[in-house]
Amino acid sequence: MTITETARRSGVRERFSAFLAERHPFALKPALAAFDRGTEIDQALREALTTGLAIPETTPAVSAGERLQQAVEEVVEACRGFFRREEILDSLTSDEKIEMLRGMILTRALDNRLKQFFTGGEVRWGNTSFQGKGFRSLGQEAIYAAPMRLRRGPNGDVISPMIRDLGAALCMHNTPETVRMVLSAQMGKAGPPMNGKDLHIGDFQNGILPAMAPLGSPALTIAGIAMAFKLQNTQRVAVSFIGEGGTSLGEWHEAINACAARKLPAIFCVQNNQTALATPVPEQSAVRVFADKAIGYGIPAITIDGTEPEQIAAAFAWAAERARAGAGPTLIELVAMRMCGHAHHDDMLYLGKDPQASWSYPQLTEGGYADPTLYEFWSHKDPITTYAAKLEVDIERWKREAEELVEREARAVIDAQWPEPSAAREGVFTDVAPPPSAAPAGEGAGPTFDPKGKTFLEAVMLGVGDALRNDPRTFVYGEDVGGKYGNAFLLLRPLLGEFGDRIINSILSEGTTIGVCIGAALAGMRPIGEIQFNDFVATGFNQLVNNAAKIHYRWGASVPMVLRMPWGGLRHAGPYHSQNTEAWFYRTPGLKIVVPSTPHDARALMASAVADPDPVLYYEHIALYRDPRIKQLLSDAPPEPIPIGKAALRRAGKDLAIISYGAYVHVGMRVAEKLAKDGIEAAVLDLRSLVPLDRPAILALAQQCNRVMIIHEDTRTGSVGESIAAIIQEEAFDWLDAPIRIIGALDTPVPYSPPLEEEFLPSEDEIEAAARELLRY
Numbered sequence: 001m002t003i004t005e006t007a008r009r010s011g012v013r014e015r016f017s018a019f020l021a022e023r024h025p026f027a028l029k030p031a032l033a034a035f036d037r038g039t040e041i042d043q044a045l046r047e048a049l050t051t052g053l054a055i056p057e058t059t060p061a062v063s064a065g066e067r068l069q070q071a072v073e074e075v076v077e078a079c080r081g082f083f084r085r086e087e088i089l090d091s092l093t094s095d096e097k098i099e100m101l102r103g104m105i106l107t108r109a110l111d112n113r114l115k116q117f118f119t120g121g122e123v124r125w126g127n128t129s130f131q132g133k134g135f136r137s138l139g140q141e142a143i144y145a146a147p148m149r150l151r152r153g154p155n156g157d158v159i160s161p162m163i164r165d166l167g168a169a170l171c172m173h174n175t176p177e178t179v180r181m182v183l184s185a186q187m188g189k190a191g192p193p194m195n196g197k198d199l200h201i202g203d204f205q206n207g208i209l210p211a212m213a214p215l216g217s218p219a220l221t222i223a224g225i226a227m228a229f230k231l232q233n234t235q236r237v238a239v240s241f242i243g244e245g246g247t248s249l250g251e252w253h254e255a256i257n258a259c260a261a262r263k264l265p266a267i268f269c270v271q272n273n274q275t276a277l278a279t280p281v282p283e284q285s286a287v288r289v290f291a292d293k294a295i296g297y298g299i300p301a302i303t304i305d306g307t308e309p310e311q312i313a314a315a316f317a318w319a320a321e322r323a324r325a326g327a328g329p330t331l332i333e334l335v336a337m338r339m340c341g342h343a344h345h346d347d348m349l350y351l352g353k354d355p356q357a358s359w360s361y362p363q364l365t366e367g368g369y370a371d372p373t374l375y376e377f378w379s380h381k382d383p384i385t386t387y388a389a390k391l392e393v394d395i396e397r398w399k400r401e402a403e404e405l406v407e408r409e410a411r412a413v414i415d416a417q418w419p420e421p422s423a424a425r426e427g428v429f430t431d432v433a434p435p436p437s438a439a440p441a442g443e444g445a446g447p448t449f450d451p452k453g454k455t456f457l458e459a460v461m462l463g464v465g466d467a468l469r470n471d472p473r474t475f476v477y478g479e480d481v482g483g484k485y486g487n488a489f490l491l492l493r494p495l496l497g498e499f500g501d502r503i504i505n506s507i508l509s510e511g512t513t514i515g516v517c518i519g520a521a522l523a524g525m526r527p528i529g530e531i532q533f534n535d536f537v538a539t540g541f542n543q544l545v546n547n548a549a550k551i552h553y554r555w556g557a558s559v560p561m562v563l564r565m566p567w568g569g570l571r572h573a574g575p576y577h578s579q580n581t582e583a584w585f586y587r588t589p590g591l592k593i594v595v596p597s598t599p600h601d602a603r604a605l606m607a608s609a610v611a612d613p614d615p616v617l618y619y620e621h622i623a624l625y626r627d628p629r630i631k632q633l634l635s636d637a638p639p640e641p642i643p644i645g646k647a648a649l650r651r652a653g654k655d656l657a658i659i660s661y662g663a664y665v666h667v668g669m670r671v672a673e674k675l676a677k678d679g680i681e682a683a684v685l686d687l688r689s690l691v692p693l694d695r696p697a698i699l700a701l702a703q704q705c706n707r708v709m710i711i712h713e714d715t716r717t718g719s720v721g722e723s724i725a726a727i728i729q730e731e732a733f734d735w736l737d738a739p740i741r742i743i744g745a746l747d748t749p750v751p752y753s754p755p756l757e758e759e760f761l762p763s764e765d766e767i768e769a770a771a772r773e774l775l776r777y
């Protein structure tokens, strides 16, 4: 890199010095010397920083020479980045500069109007005023500049604004519709972004991923979108924003690590505004600057004044160039200060007095929790007045124009309809098929068991193979699934030869597995995620229950992903490799759950799950994987998909209904066979799906048999069985001749030792005895 004209401009030397002092202080002297000589900086730096000392290895198997070389190259790369950003700064056009200034003005006008909505009582719901709930951005309007040089508009880059980033959203799509969308979000009116179902802003068509309250979660969605962009080879970039408080959340770290490991096209921005909700920076983290967090992930980072729009625009443009060139993610820290409360209701606590909406910063009074020294410092760095002064323009007219625009949209929001109350019931799923009626005996049972057939494990593999073959958008993502391995059970190994590039190892993080699948699904892929053992899904719980499950209801997007969940006990595998986690998700609206019990169903339900527009949890019982008793002959061609939500009557009968799913279907069948020897005809219903539940099949069987026993491997309390019993007693009580029996495992963790696990699980004998007792009732 040679020192160019750009680098000679005034101020660059000082900025270069400051940059080095911040990020690479020991390179400051040689780099400045090279700069002053006007030489090739890389070479001069390499010479100055490389030492000829003979040092032994630093880390086992790594020589000191290698380590030092890496460090030198890192500095050279950082300097290149600095000069590239200077070139970008130099290239900003006057139109772009005006847009940034006016964009910041619009952001503040909008923030002021949101505040007025909160205090003014203009919107009424019945006899009371509705203030809405919203987040303020005073002092942080320069975030408008971040997307300036991104690809804006449909099929462009995607940003994930944090709660106070309406400026960044405006920049992505600077139209009156976006202004209205922001106002409407706070006021919960009908229409975009969320038809009143959530208070966050977003417009995915225009590259604005709707924000979420759980602050770390969208970072993983961004990782998934970046994964999709890489697989699609589109050169698009995904951008995550978070506050410095949010950087303490694990999901954020997992997202950076996942993107760094695979050099995904992502940018991570931390907005350090000095306070989380009320927690100051020193109590949040011991880092010097938040950019240092990047060191742990092997990616470059910079710290920038978050009130300087041009610096921000250049930093994001540079990071986007790196991402598009395949160099992976960058971390950008913006330092500014929130000059208002965390949200409207907090203004008073932060400032000691509730401020009026205003173009200038409010006074901090005693009793406010804001730090007075910091507040004093930042009150001289208002990004709007500072930038207007730099550009030497009078902004009064633009302020009025922004106010007028915002007012027009605010009026439209005041006049807008409330959402129809019935909308509260709608949109949990993209697609809910009408509940199918109960299958007649035998139908849907699939081929009979045959020792020459395929195992359950092979059937799952075939199902995944069918999906990979049928649809190039499908890919598999999970821990240890790829490379030469093929998952912890070697289930995927036969597919590695044909689909190795689409069976991708995730980092060891369930949150990442799920979050990446969500983001990739939103970006047009058809991911099949895998949780190595379903017990570990707890680490990714938030992604399932707060992210995947709620997206369609909140903002209407489909999340067509499958999450494979190897599951269950019966193998003496202890409390962390045996659990039944289905009930955790059964009661979470927005997740579908399938629980195949035979090889045929496993393959056919995989086809349905992959084709489904909603997130589907696919539970595959580990004890069935290699069970020789349930092998089935499967055709080469993929089977007809089984509609999700359709149970199978495995055995017809009129005396007793046994309802089950997963491995316990086979226990139920064995008990039914024993009862049959005494002339008792027990029917066995295999649910196959838990969500949607085949209620008609359950109720029809209860009405036909008049006695019902629900058996499952899961612990009893709060189980799916208890829920089904409640449905039957509510809707088929008149047909019952006996109380419903639910048989599940003990309400304890799953114990390890064989005698303990046997005691824990419901046994065949116990189930048979309960059945006979029911029949005697």
Ligand SMILES: Cc1ncc(C[n+]2csc(CCOP(=O)(O)OP(=O)(O)O)c2C)c(N)n1
Binding pocket: 164, 213, 214, 215, 216, 242, 243, 244, 245, 246, 247, 249, 273, 275, 276, 277, 278, 338, 342
């Ligand atoms: C996971 C999670 N925990 C807690 C909260 C409640 N909460 C909302 S904003 C906030 C502070 C966020 O601080 P920071 O990330 O620094 O962003 P800032 O609000 O300062 O812009 C908290 C604790 C939340 N939204 N999400």
